[in-house]
Amino acid sequence: MSRDRTVTAVLGPTNTGKTHYAIERMLAHRNGIMGFPLRLLAREVYDRVVEVRGPSVVALVTGEERIVPPRAAYWICTVEAMPDMAADFVAVDEIQLCADPDRGYVFTDRLLNTRGLHETLFLGADTMRERIRNLIPEARFIRRERMSKLSFAGVKKTSRMPPRSAVVGFSVDGVYAMAELLRRQKGGAAVVMGALSPRTRNAQVALYQNGDVDHLVATDAIGMGLNLDISHVAFAGTMKFDGRRFRHLQPNELAQIAGRAGRHTNDGTFGTTGEAEPLDPEVAEAIENHRFAPIRRLQWRNPRLEFGTVPALMTSLEQGPKHPDLQRAREADDLATLRALWAMPDMHDKVRQGPEVRLLWDVCQVPDFRKVAPAEHASLLARLHDFLHEGGTIPEDWLARQVARIDKTNGDIDAISKRLAFVRTWTYVAQRKGWLSDPEHWRGETRAVEDRLSDALHAALTQRFVDRRTSVLMRRLKQKEGLVADVNDKGEVSVEGHLVGRLDAFRFHLDPSASAEEAKTLRSAALAALQPHYNLASDKFYNAPDKEIDVTEQGGLMWGEYAVGKLTRGADALSPQVEVFVDDEAGADVAEKVKRRLSHWIDRRVAALFEPLIALRDDEALTGLARGVAYRIVENLGVLPRADVAQDVKSLEQEARALLRKHGVRFGQFTLFQPLLLKPAPTRLRLVLWSLAQGLDEFPEAPPPGLVTVPEVKDAPQGYYAMAGYRLAGQRAIRIDMLERLADMIRGQDTRGGFEANPDMLSITGLTLEQFADLMGGLGYKAERGERTKVKAAPVEEAKPADALDPEAPVVVEPAGESAEPVADATPPDAQPAAAGEPEEVPEPPSEVPPAAPEEAPQPPAETPEDPPAEVPGEMPEEAPGEMPKEATAEVGEAAEAAEDEIEVFYTFTWAPRPRGNQNRGPRREGQGKGDRPQGKGGKPRGKKPGGPKGGGKPQVHSARPPRKEKAIDPDNPFAALMALKDKN
Known part of the structure; x- marks a missing residue:
């Protein structure tokens, strides 16, 4: 029987089950051989056959891998590695590669010369039908139809790429760039390339197949029979470098890749993405209908080689075909390497006979896995040939150094990929028979190194192109599995061990490092897992003590460090409403429980801090005008300017x-207020409630507690100072209770004739004399500045008590700057009795008549020098030894003269009413009276007026007694020298 009668060509498009049919046919025979175009595909089929028949009868033979059990019956190989042995069954997959410019001659040789004893199958595209019929007239043909529909989907953006899609590129850089883009937008992508080791490729495919990622980025290697669950194939380019030049892919090549979409009975789609040009409608239609121009010529190289001499071998390799359907293949890498080695000077002496020529040819067939440079590859093979020619085997110590040099798993993807390509060379060498003295050892050693590098490459690819967090959560969400969330004491939320964000009480905040594309997946996963935590947190919050809840100056409601809500405007200032910060996903029950707890808290807080005000509001005994005043006080939250x-x-x-006084209302000269409401806590809450009632976007802050005066707040809203418990006067605002104390002090002064500030006035305000003058100007007084000679201090034994101090230099309180410190002797509001120090009733000030001075206005106290001497000399001892130098005497005299001429500044304050706006910056209410002024005693002033100084307008000096005549210092006094030195310093 003719050998060609066993040939059957099973032709058709992709997804027709040709490979599956061939495996079934092989297993129907006692033994068989199958050849595949890729090592990856061979490994995939090997695993499938082992599952059926077991590893003891299945062999795997590729250029870099050899698994041959003793009882091997079924051989799964790459086409180049198919053994030259008889078998009942022989099959070659992807037979259309006979037209490939680089490897086509190998497939053509199998088509012409490889036969099974009982059955031979050639699997491939229908474009090979005419060539097979011409070359093998007795061959039978089986047409297999595609099991699913393939449709053109046009152009799709990467961001809109559907799940279970494969993006195909034709360069390593292009594949990496697309994988990086998919990682940012879709959570990651698996990477499949022909250069990957089977171990790396399988690990990457597993990421895709098990759903860790929904997208695959690959080279055209996926078009060679790799069966994956792909729904859509998108071309990121339509040009490739074929080893010689860049060219456009032919329609049948595009169809081979596009056909990977829609496996089994699932329909698939194809299209373009990225920078790829849209497919022509004619090309898209041809791919959909599987109609392509037939292949015209097959690549061929003479398989009958002459090994007599190297020139004879070259001649036989260059011989052309005789059949019109065949054409001589272009020069392959092995022939180019042979020419390079033969051109070396010493090679002619080494290779003369047939065995030597065959050895050289075997060395030339080592593939250039490294792809560094042809000259570099030729140099390496020359070294191998020298070892084999001279010693018969490759030295193990030299091979060990080469393997050890690349046995490193550190570095980036490119570095690991280069090492993996290098180790493939040594793996191939270890598979060659007779090249090593211990081939089994080196096969295991190189395999172990390749496995380590493969695992490292897989890890590097996954780390760079897969966002594990997003991919795992997407898979769990699709599988509708129960997600488990963990919230640590810092509020960090982890789902399935991956940090996804932070939970602040009842609001989830996404991890800021997540991209916009990741956000949707992470949030969905987190909220799906956080429901139990929302319920637990709401129960804990509802039972939390009141001290754990607080309100901020902007109206925010805090539970510890977490914001759980905010206050909103209510029916009146004392009845604010609550808006909670709870995610919608937490549910209405959780939100209602949080709102109820916050409402209870704020109601109790207002009732506690404003108890006197609420009692005033609810007192039914108040009627008529008193109830109206009480209403205005409540309306102003316990602080009402009297002018209103x-x-x-x-x-x-x-x-x-x-x-009204029964409820703690104090009728001050400037303000009606309840002193208990001037404490820091009520003041802080009052400003919040007032800001809500006024509808302010940004709430003003409360002044620091304990300060008597504060600097003016620029752009303060109208009414702010009264709500803060202060009254604006000049460039500073003074606390209203301390202002009333100051008014009590001023009430006893001659405000018409003029008076000076005494130390008590400066002390309670904590101001310098200049600042006090500005304050008084803001209260309606005219401040006149003057200078006068400072009165010397009286001798110690006749000095006045310590209360006679300089009014310009208060000794108790530091002068207030921009940030005044609390005044030590100023009693805070919470320490004062409700009516401490106030008269039973403040008389109403007359509209025009200024306050009068008492019958005898007190004179200013005796002046005290700013820098008194350390020891004031009295009567000097008569018997002081020594004699004072004349220079010292002169200096003492000059110092005394300077002391006599020392000048001090003072201010005289007189009542000078003038029209001025409301101190609270608010508009005057209709019917509002004029502003108040300091209350004095009515009637005509009695006694002498402390008018201006006599004697040509010179300042009048007041003293407790007539000034003493200074006694001249005895020059012989030993203290004179000390006084002179002190004055000089």
Whole structure:
């Protein structure tokens, strides 16, 4: 029987089950051989056959891998590695590669010369039908139809790439760039290239197949029978470098790759993406209908080689075919290497006979896995040939150094890929028969190194191109599995061991490092897993003590360090509403529980801090005008400028006033207020409630507690100072309770004739004399500045008590700067009795008449020098030894003269009413009286007026007694020299 009668060509497009049919046919025979175009595909089929028949009868033979059990019956090989042995069954896959410019001659040789004893199958595209019929007339043909529909989907953006898609590129850089883009936008992608080792390729495919990633980026290697669950194939380019030049892919080549979409009975689609040009409609239609121009010529190289001499071998390799369907293949890498080695000077002496020529040819067939440079590859093979020619085997110590040099798993993807390509060379060498003295050892050694590098490459690819967090969570969400979230004490949320964000009480915040593309997946996974935590947190919050909850100056409601809500405007200032910060995904029950807890808290907080005000509001005993004043006080949250209700207060009877005082209302000269509400906590909350009622976007801050005066706040909203418990006067604002104390002090002064500030006034305000003058100007007084000679201090034994101090230099309180410190002797509001130090009733100030001075206005106290001497000399001893130098005497005299001429600054304050705006920056209410001024005693002033100084306008010096005549210092006094030195310093 003719050998060609066993030939059957099983032709058709992709996804027709040709490979599966061939495996079934092989297993129907006692033994068989199958050849595949790729090592990866051979490994895939080997694993499938082992599952059926077991590893003891299945062999795997490739250029770099050889698994041959003793009882091997079924051989799975690459086409180049198919053994030259008889078998009942022989099959070659992807037979259309006979037309490939680089490897086509190998497939053509199998087509022409390889036969099974009982059955021979050639699997491939229908474009080979005519060539097979011409070359093998007795061959039978089986047409297999595609099991699913393949449709053109046009252009798709990478961001809109559907799940289970493969993006195909034709360069390593292009594949990496697309994988990086998919990682950012889709959570990651697996990478499949022909240069990968089977171990790396299988690990990457596993990422895709098990759903860790939904996208695959590959070279055209996936078009060679790799069966993956792909729904859509997108071309990132339509040009490739074929080893010689860049060219456009032919329609049948595009169809071979596009056909990977839609496996088994699932329909698939194809199209373009990225920078690829859209496919022509004619090309897309041809791919959909599987109609392509037939292959015209097959690549051929003479398989009958002459090994007599190297020139004879070259001649036989260059021989052309005789059949019109065949054409001589272009020069392959092995022939180019042979020419390079033969051109070396000493090679002619080494290779003369047939065995030597065959050895040289065997060495030339070592593939150039490294792809460094042809000359570099030729140099390496020359070294191998020298070893084999001279010693018969490759020295193990030399091979060990080569392997050890690349047995490193550190570095990036490129570095590991280069080492993996290098080790493939030594793996191939270890598979060659007779090249090593211990081939089994080196096969295992090189395999172990390749496995380590393969694992390292897989890890590097995964780390760079796969966001494990996003991919794992996407897979679990698709599988609708219950996700488990863990929230640590810092609020960090981890789902399935991956950090996804932070939980602040009842609001989830996504990890800021997540990209916009990752955000949707991470948030979905986190919220799906956080429901139990929301329920637990709401129960814990509902039972939390009140001290764990607080309100910020901007109206935010805090639970410890977590923001859980904010206050909103209510029906009135004392009844704010609550808006909670709870994710919608937490559920309505959680939100309602949080809102109920916050509402209870703020109600109790307002009731506790504003207890006097609420009691005033709810007192039904108040009627008539008293109730109206009480309403205004409540409306202003316990601090009401008296000018706003001046006429109403004048009209109040004593009984009505007593009812208001019962609730702690103080009728101050400038303000009606409840002293308990001036404490820091009520003040802070009052500003928040007032800001809510006013509808302010940004709430003003409360002044620091304990300060008597504070600098003016620029752009403060109208009414701010009253709500803060202060009154603006000049460039500073003074606390209203301390202002009333100051008014009590001023009330006893001659405000018409003029008075000076005494130390008590400066002390309670904590201001310098200049700052006090500005403050008084803001209260309606005119401050006149003057200078005068400073009065010397009296001798110690006749000095006044310590209360006679310089009014310009208060000794108790530091002068206030921009940030004033609390005044030591200023009693804070919370330490004062409700009516401490206030008269039973402040008389109403007359509209025009200024306050009068008492019958005898007190004179200013005796002046005290700013820098008194350390020891004031009295009567000097008579018997002081020594004699003072004349120079010292002169210096002492000059110092005394300078002391006599020392000048001090003072201010005289007189009542000078003038029209001025409301101190709280608010508009005057209708019917509001004029602003108040300091209250004095009515009637005509009595006694002498402390008018201006006599004697040509010179300042008048007041003293407790007539000044003493200074006694001249005895020059012989031993203290004179000390005084002179002190004055000089």
